[in-house]
Amino acid sequence: MKNDTKRAQILRMLIISAVVLAAILLLDGLFIQNLKNSSVNLINVAMIYYFSVAGMYLMLGLGGSMSMCSIAVMGLSAFVCGYTNTKLGWPILPAMLAGVVSAMLLCLLVGSLLLKLDGRAFMFGTMALVYIGTSVFQNFSEFTGGPNGTSGISKLTLFGKTFSSFKSWFVLLAILCYLLILLLHRIKNTAFGRSLMAARDDETAAYSLGVNVYRTKLIAFVISGALSGVGGALYAVHNGAISASLFAFSTQQNFVIMLMLGGVMSPVGALFGSILVNYLPEIARSAGSYLNMIYGILIILLMIFMPMGLAGLIKDGFARLKAMNKKKMTPAAKEGS
Amino acid sequence: MAACLQVEDIGISFGGLKAVQDVSFSLGPGEIMGLIGPNGAGKTTTLNLISGLYTCDTGKVILDGVDVTDKKSYERARMGLGRTFQTPRFLSRSTVAENMKLGTDLADQIGFMKSFLGVKKNDFLDEVDQYLEIADLTVDWKADISSLSYGQLKRLEIVRALLSHPKVLLVDEPAAGLNAKELEKSVALMRYAAKNGVGIVLIEHKMDMIMNVCDHIVVLNFGKMIAHGTCEEVQSDDAVIEAYLGR
Ligand SMILES: Nc1ncnc2c1ncn2[C@@H]1O[C@H](COP(=O)(O)OP(=O)(O)OP(=O)(O)O)[C@@H](O)[C@H]1O
Ligand SMILES: [Mg+2]
Numbered sequence: 212m213k214n215d216t217k218r219a220q221i222l223r224m225l226i227i228s229a230v231v232l233a234a235i236l237l238l239d240g241l242f243i244q245n246l247k248n249s250s251v252n253l254i255n256v257a258m259i260y261y262f263s264v265a266g267m268y269l270m271l272g273l274g275g276s277m278s279m280c281s282i283a284v285m286g287l288s289a290f291v292c293g294y295t296n297t298k299l300g301w302p303i304l305p306a307m308l309a310g311v312v313s314a315m316l317l318c319l320l321v322g323s324l325l326l327k328l329d330g331r332a333f334m335f336g337t338m339a340l341v342y343i344g345t346s347v348f349q350n351f352s353e354f355t356g357g358p359n360g361t362s363g364i365s366k367l368t369l370f371g372k373t374f375s376s377f378k379s380w381f382v383l384l385a386i387l388c389y390l391l392i393l394l395l396h397r398i399k400n401t402a403f404g405r406s407l408m409a410a411r412d413d414e415t416a417a418y419s420l421g422v423n424v425y426r427t428k429l430i431a432f433v434i435s436g437a438l439s440g441v442g443g444a445l446y447a448v449h450n451g452a453i454s455a456s457l458f459a460f461s462t463q464q465n466f467v468i469m470l471m472l473g474g475v476m477s478p479v480g481a482l483f484g485s486i487l488v489n490y491l492p493e494i495a496r497s498a499g500s501y502l503n504m505i506y507g508i509l510i511i512l513l514m515i516f517m518p519m520g521l522a523g524l525i526k527d528g529f530a531r532l533k534a535m536n537k538k539k540m541t542p543a544a545k546e547g548s
Numbered sequence: 549m550a551a552c553l554q555v556e557d558i559g560i561s562f563g564g565l566k567a568v569q570d571v572s573f574s575l576g577p578g579e580i581m582g583l584i585g586p587n588g589a590g591k592t593t594t595l596n597l598i599s600g601l602y603t604c605d606t607g608k609v610i611l612d613g614v615d616v617t618d619k620k621s622y623e624r625a626r627m628g629l630g631r632t633f634q635t636p637r638f639l640s641r642s643t644v645a646e647n648m649k650l651g652t653d654l655a656d657q658i659g660f661m662k663s664f665l666g667v668k669k670n671d672f673l674d675e676v677d678q679y680l681e682i683a684d685l686t687v688d689w690k691a692d693i694s695s696l697s698y699g700q701l702k703r704l705e706i707v708r709a710l711l712s713h714p715k716v717l718l719v720d721e722p723a724a725g726l727n728a729k730e731l732e733k734s735v736a737l738m739r740y741a742a743k744n745g746v747g748i749v750l751i752e753h754k755m756d757m758i759m760n761v762c763d764h765i766v767v768l769n770f771g772k773m774i775a776h777g778t779c780e781e782v783q784s785d786d787a788v789i790e791a792y793l794g795r
Contacts, residue, residue: 401664406653420625421622
């Protein structure tokens, strides 16, 4: 009986995965390949940003702590990847791995310093890291290439296929995003995910249930660092060239909007939030310098009307539909009306 | 019979207020001990000292033979100290299932990596069904925890604590807000746990319930222990009568 439900679950997973894969391939063939290169770039970068936004979801949506340093962590990983590849001559995959490991170590260090403090201190402390990051990326020329940045990063080759154009990246990135969503979903349903939610909702209850709140959040922060690290390494390879200005605070601000727009509690929502926010400037090109104002107003409206983001809106919609159906079905309600 | 919980002269002050002073008692496996006293007597504070939410200014807490006075509350929980709260504490933004599974997670004590790979030790559904039957509760696992009534939460909190396989269970006012039938089920849960060797400390204002289920009783007033004995001894104790009637 129990084995049956497990088998049914796996079967369902496989079917969903097949459908998603088919959708990605269709989207690629029918839509992406006909877009301008610059538009594809925006969509790809949004999916790369999503790795950082997913890390923020883990920290905030599940853990209740606002982490504001994803862009700096991403930057470190990108520059370590660029440095080991272009200056030390490492092949691209080990170089990317080096980036991810450096990102995790940074989060381990920062987390052990800041996660013992309260939520606000953690937020401001991580924010400061972005300013330090930008300055380090600009000034440590030996390592980052300084004002010129790092260029000439090798192309990625996987399974004999070289990813040379932006358009060739789309399918790979989309599949990675799907895997990331599965990963987040899995985390949410493990003992670790529950202890993270306990730390978010009620620290006292968490302690009484044997949860080491600090350690739980530290692990989550290192995982979020790994995600940002993967994002940073992908960014370096996807772009081929990187510079300090790409890892400034304004991008971190966008991460916040992506997360809020999509829905703090929903990984899938956050993916669509990421793509929407990164693509918006392309659609609203005429808005030009007013874009920041639009963002600002958008956030305020979001907080007032849909604090749970797009995902919350959709969930509410479904709940309302369900309730309507129920009303229709119960005879008592019929008699009453 | 070796005690599963020993409390020796514990005390704590808040500013000038001596909330708990020199409280000592010992609890054996399968025993139910009542902890009673007027409002503000220091009952909940005593529980917080035992579970490690507060740090003792004085005294020692010994859990199953191990001195845990310097241990953090989550460490004590992992060593077999379960508790409930005067106002039930649940994860407000999670489902009933997620909330209850935290109890089994504590019994499992599986590391981060293993839990990710799906390793489990205890069967949550099997165990919880058995407790829910005793507690006369039916729940919708996917419902938000906020959709439950106070009386349900009070009982679910005990079930959650039992899922963690505690050696000692501290229960703070389980009867508050429950009707007579619910109360009966709550008592059944505690009796069942005690029968299985769990030592229980029970704080309660409902005297009939205390006299009905407790093997012995500690009485607090103004943070001090004014009596300790069997139900009969405590009921006929002058200091206790004074504390309850003299107010
Ligand atoms: N964290 C704290 N800071 C300051 N004073 C506290 C704290 N916790 C408890 N007290 C005080 O300690 C005294 C004992 O409180 P406690 O909550 O233990 O009483 P109680 O016996 O549980 O009462 P009740 O039956 O009303 O629940 C009270 O005077 C209370 O105000
Ligand atoms: Mg109390």
